[in-house]
Amino acid sequence: MKLKILAPLSLAFIGRCSAGGNPTCCQQLTSVFPALVYFPNSTAYSASLGEYFTEQEFSITPTCFFHPFTPAEIATALPILSASNCPFAVKSGGHGIWGGLANIQDGVSIDLAEFNGVDVDGGEQGTVARVGVGMKWGDVYDFLGARGLAVVGGRWGSVGVGGLILGGGISFFSTRKGFACDTVVNHQIVLATGEIINANATSNPELWQALKGGSNNFGIVTRVDLLAFPQGDFWGGLIINPFSEEAFEHFTNALHIFSSDPEYDENASLIFTYNFDSSTRTWIIISNVQYTSIAGYPSNLEPFTSYEPQLINTMRVSNLSDFAITNSEGEEEGTTRSLYFTRTYVSSEVLIRQIFEIFNSTVYNTLSIIEEDVTWGITAEPFPPILTQYGKLNGGNILGLDPSDGPLILFLATVTWHDSVNDLPITQAIETYFSQIDTLSKSLGLYNEYSYLNYAYKDQKVMKGYGKENLQQMKSLSKQFDPEGVFQRLVPGGFKLDD
Ligand SMILES: Cc1cc2nc3c(=O)[nH]c(=O)nc-3n(C[C@H](O)[C@H](O)[C@H](O)COP(=O)(O)OP(=O)(O)OC[C@H]3O[C@@H](n4cnc5c(N)ncnc54)[C@H](O)[C@@H]3O)c2cc1C
Known part of the structure; x- marks a missing residue:
């Protein structure tokens, strides 16, 4: 079905909205969709807010939530928002991290939860x-x-x-x-x-x-x-090892060998993390390992699954739902402040060692300035060429990654805490950390421009990281499919083409 509703002429409006907005925006939506617009103190408003994963997103209070059920309802709403220059946000699952990514203070948050078929x-x-x-x-x-x-x-x-x-x-x-x-x-x-x-x-x-x-x-x-x-079912789970110098040596080497294996086993998946709890001042090592075939215990994953001593070992044969649900166990939406920051580098044992060692120094440097308990993590997720080849093989994507980039590793820093007073020192520590690693990786010839959008912090130049040509292509498509630039200027959440 094709449905076209002509947009009324927008007011001249230059620049991108960050907050505020026209108080009549929600009223206009209400007049067209009286049963789909929810205001504070309603159950539906609270339910939408309660789906945001981070406290930063949860603490933003839009003027209203709009709950469409059909594409046609969105198609009616967007020209209304556009014509009145109403800032809005778009939320699906609400699991984005930074405040304002999928929610908007004093604006209209469009909650797509009803698109659940x-x-x-x-x-x-x-x-x-x-x-x-x-x-x-x-x-x-x-x-x-x-x-x-x-x-x-x-x-x-x-x-x-x-x-x-x-x-x-x-x-x-x-x-x-x-x-x-x-x-x-x-x-x-x-x-x-x-x-x-x-x-x-x-x-x-x-x-x-x-x-x-x-x-x-x-x-x-x-x-x-x-x-x-x-x-069918497959083999996977979590291994947690206590930190030791010997373990650090072992895993630094294992991670590089695994990530850069020219014969990378396509069934093998790894999320490898060093986690630090500032209350106990201890590091642990977490290997979240999956082998998506029933033929378990492959040798390339053994350095992660067999290393002793182990504090926890949940390796088992089970189904996809179970692995995904188990990973999410214990999550409490909206209660914790979080920072994610990510970069991507070519795999090298020298760089991996530095990435973990400098993260350790970064964390220790904050201990004297941050009083509350903070959890710090630095995660590695291999992006071998057999992964990045699928962009082209499946008709092309816009990420700008290519097998010729070599065996890459995505690094993700995650920090969780509670007191907003610590937002700044934590953010500064992580930004400084990655700028050090960027410099180091450049000097080693291991730098890569790409930063994974879904793990990126708001100041990161994600779209530039897709490459000049891809950015140009997106800008020209934006002009073609969104001639008034509604998604550039009225939707401040997300990574915009001019950032
Ligand atoms: C606990 C946890 C586990 C994670 N695990 C993984 C993982 O295994 N793999 C992985 O790749 N990532 C993972 N992520 C990152 C995840 O991909 C991002 O947080 C992602 O944005 C979540 O999607 P969402 O729909 O919940 O996000 P939302 O917060 O709803 O939206 C995020 C952004 O996408 C935009 N958006 C959402 N839906 C639409 C839409 N329908 N149309 C247009 N724009 C839209 C929003 O406007 C917003 O800018 C994880 C994050 C968390 C917190």
Whole structure:
């Protein structure tokens, strides 16, 4: 179905809105959708707010939440918001990290939670799962698992479909199938003009490519059609080792060998983390390991699964839902302040060692200035060429990654704390840390421009990291599909094309 509603002429409006907004925006929406607009003190408003993962997002209070059920309702709402220059935010699962990413103070937050349908069908392209963006990955896996199927999606069951897939999407299956976005065969998207279109290999193919990493820069995606595949139980779980100098030597070497293996085993997936608890001043080492075939205990994962002593070992054969749900256990939405910051470098034992050692110094330097208990983590996720090849193989994405970049490792710093007074010292510590690592990696010839959008901090130049040509392409597509620049100037949350 194609539905076009002409946008009224917008007022001349230059620049990007950061907050505030026209108080009549919510009233205008209410007059058209009396049952879909929710204000503070309503149950639905609280429910939407309660879905945000971080305290920074949870503490932002939009004037109203708009809860559409259909693309047509969004198609009616967007021209209204555009015509009155109403700042708005777009939320799917609410698991983005920084405050203002998917929520907006005194603006309109569009909550896509009602886009929660999934079905599966066989067609020319094989088995395709049509997934509503408001779904959580755990629910998608439950539905598909009951049919012996899986898709490439998040590894934490609580994470939303929309944000993850539009920013890339790292999965247990990524070395077998690519980023989650590489498996999208069709996006259903509502443009700012009110047009509802499909973007796929034959219809709006350039937009289809740009949505594979382009996030909320072009419109509101309401459904993604994903390649599904048969998947049985597999082997995976968590190993936690206590920190020791010997363990540090062992894992530094193991991580490099695993990440740069020219014969990288496509079934193997690793999330490797050093975690520091400032209350006990202890480091632990966490290997979140999956081997997505029933043939368990592969030798390339042994350095992570067999190293002793171990504090915890949950390795088992189970299903995708179980692994994803277990990862999310213990999450308490909206209660903790968080910072994620990410960079990507070519794998090298020398650099890996420095990345962990300098992180340790960074953390220790904060102990005298931050009084509350803080948890610090530095995580490594290998991006071998067999992963980055799927962009091109599946019709192209916009991420700017290529197998010729070599065996990359994504590094993610995560910090959690409670008191907002510590926002600044923590942010400064992490920014300084990564600028040191950037400099070091450049001097070693191991620098890579790419930063993963879904883990990036708001000041990071994510879109520039996709490369000049890709950025230019996105800008020209933005002009074509969003001629009034609504998603650039009225949606401040996210990584914009001029950032
Ligand atoms: C506990 C946890 C586990 C995670 N695990 C993984 C993982 O395994 N793999 C991985 O790759 N990432 C992971 N992430 C990162 C995750 O991909 C991002 O946080 C992602 O943004 C979450 O998607 P969401 O729909 O919940 O986000 P939201 O917070 O709802 O949205 C994030 C951004 O996407 C935009 N957006 C969302 N939906 C739409 C839409 N339909 N149309 C247009 N724009 C939209 C929003 O405007 C916002 O800017 C994890 C994060 C957390 C907190």
